Amino acid sequence: MTTPLPRSEFAVTDRFVYFNHAAVGVLPIQTRNAVDTFVHGHAEAGVMGTYTYEAKMPAYRERIGRFIGAHGRDIAVLRNTNDGATVIAQGLEWQPGDELLLSDNEFPANVLPWLALRERGVHVKFISTDRERMTPDVLRREITPRTRVVAVSWVGFADGYRHDLAALGEIAHDAGAIFCVDSIQGLGAFPLDVDACGIDALYNGGQKWLMALQGVSFLYVRDTLLERLRLAAPGWRSAANMWDFLNYEQPITDDASRFEGGTPNFVGALSLDNSIDVLDRAGAAKIGEHVLALTDRLCEGLQRCGAELLTLRGDGISSGIVTFRIPGCDSVTLGRALQAKGVITTWRPNGIRVSPHGYNTAEEIDRMLELIPQCIRSVAS
Secondary structure, eight states, X not given: OOOSSOGGGOGGGGTOEEOBTTTOOOOOHHHXXXXXXXXHHHHHHTHHHHHHHHHTHHHHHHHHHHHTTOOGGGEEEESSHHHHHHHHHHHSOOOTTOEEEEETTOOGGGTHHHHGGGGGTOEEEEEOTTTOOOOHHHHHHHOOTTEEXXXXXSXXXXXXXXXXXXXXXXXXXXXXXXXXXXXXXXXXXXXXXXXXXXXXXXXXXXXXXXXXXXXXXXXXXXXXXXXXXXXXXXXXXXXXXXXXXXXXXXXXXXXXXXXXXXXXXXXXXXXXXXXXXXXXXXXXXXXXXXXXXXXXXXXXXXXXXXXXXXXXXXXTTOOSOEEEEOXXXXXXXXXXXXXHTTEEXXXXXXXEEEBOOTTOOHHHHHHHHXXXXXXXXXHHO
């Protein structure tokens, strides 16, 4: 079948049916080659091999910004998703009694930076996802005049629930709250426009659906929020003229790169730039349609296998993540058996998580569905 992301760009297809982008994505060949060139240049010429990449940092930020409907000046290149949340959490001026709203099934990267604010008297209020998700109606009911921040993952890491960002952002703003989004489980699989969704701050590691290196991320900060944030961790590159080394009293730079602090991960930024280029050429909307078609096919097949879906599906809430379990079959054992057959997923005691991308095919989905009964019989015998 034709895929929006060309399979020839992904060496992983030679060895595996790779359905694990919610854990760690794979580098496109274009990105691998760019990284190889960087590493060889660093080894063979030191600064003479790396300075050109440093000079391209503004261009890297511009590409990242365009990918989410923003500008390069709104982007900081950081280490991980957690860094982005921490910049916002530690940069805002909080008062005792201020409130922050979260769901109770968030990945720790979008929880622990906020929980640290408890020592400053901030009340962190959790929505119990055993009963309900953070829908617009639920947020409208739970938000109060004391709510300063609403923070949410675009897509839930465990079950793949996709939140209605535009509606949530509008409700947060109507209440005077800042809207923060962890987009790591959605961006790269689906298109996103930060303006249209009313997002004030967005943080995203590069290693999953964006298919960049591990250890690099970016933070988007809306211009109206930027000047409200205290620079909690300044570094030499926060300065307006970072090359004026001995001018310690100079002002900080006027864009979001102030949050990068010290020397950034140049090779990581290069990998983001190249992988986003691959995604851009395919078209985010086309990738999203393809990923949804694959996960719909998977869910239909799993139900025929007698699986229990742990993922809510439906218009606007389906994503690239499907989590399931087979009653009477240990998920870890089944996941290991599938991996031995070359089908790579995430397997945990509570279920198996499947996360295909834009280069995966319907035939690969069918291959996994064929293997599940075989693997169940093999582990039972």
